[in-house]
Amino acid sequence: SSEDEQTEDYLFKVVLIGDSAVGKSNLLSRFARNEFYPSSKSTIGVEFQTQKMEINGKEIKAQIWDTAGQERFKAITSAYYRGAVGALVVYDITRQQTFENVSKWLDELHTHSDMNVVTILVGNKSDLKDAREVSTADGKALAEAQGMFFIETSALDSSNVVEAFQTVVREIYNILS
Ligand code: GDP
Numbered sequence: 001s002s003e004d005e006q007t008e009d010y011l012f013k014v015v016l017i018g019d020s021a022v023g024k025s026n027l028l029s030r031f032a033r034n035e036f037y038p039s040s041k042s043t044i045g046v047e048f049q050t051q052k053m054e055i056n057g058k059e060i061k062a063q064i065w066d067t068a069g070q071e072r073f074k075a076i077t078s079a080y081y082r083g084a085v086g087a088l089v090v091y092d093i094t095r096q097q098t099f100e101n102v103s104k105w106l107d108e109l110h111t112h113s114d115m116n117v118v119t120i121l122v123g124n125k126s127d128l129k130d131a132r133e134v135s136t137a138d139g140k141a142l143a144e145a146q147g148m149f150f151i152e153t154s155a156l157d158s159s160n161v162v163e164a165f166q167t168v169v170r171e172i173y174n175i176l177s
């Protein structure tokens with residue numbers, strides 16, 4: 001019935017992964033609270049943040065997991081990935097090495113979660129135009145080769161942040177509904 005539909009609950013677990021200092025925590029704080037932290041503080045790392053979103057007129061809750069800086073110690077546990085249906089794989093467009101490491105993060109993701117996890121490759125810090133080391137074309141090409149969505153974002157100036165999360169959640173919804 002339509003009553004059942006109204007109370008139907010969607011809760012999707014989405015994980016943020018990628019090298020240290022690429023801007024994962026700030027993407028989440030920008031998205032969930034419209035806040036940006038100019039200096040990196042591991043203390044801003046929360047376990048997860050639940051964010052309500054509307055997709056096709058349905059209320060969806062995205063439970064977005066952020067590392068509390070464990071990626072520095074290569075100590076992200078399998079519990080972090082467990083049950084994830086979406087992932088944002090983030091690199092920093094001003095640091096080539098963080099882009100090279102994307103394949104490692106994908107390996108880890110696929111070791112710990114379902115192969116069908118919806119993935120978007122996120123080139124963050126697009127505001128730092130003069131310091132760019134990774135071209136948009138290279139980002140797009142990698143995403144295409146690995147079957148990921150692709151977007152460039154700035155947690156600092158907010159560009160494409162909502163779109164990055166929405167793209168993943170909308171695709172999950174489309175697959176599951
Ligand atoms: P995490 O380790 O991946 O969670 O990265 P953080 O969110 O802690 O960010 C690391 C540093 O990069 C901090 O100093 C942030 O202020 C900065 N930062 C994050 N996102 C952006 C961005 O889009 N543009 C710029 N210019 N700096 C950013």
Ligand code: MG
Pocket residue numbers: 024025026042045066067068069
């Ligand atoms: Mg962080």
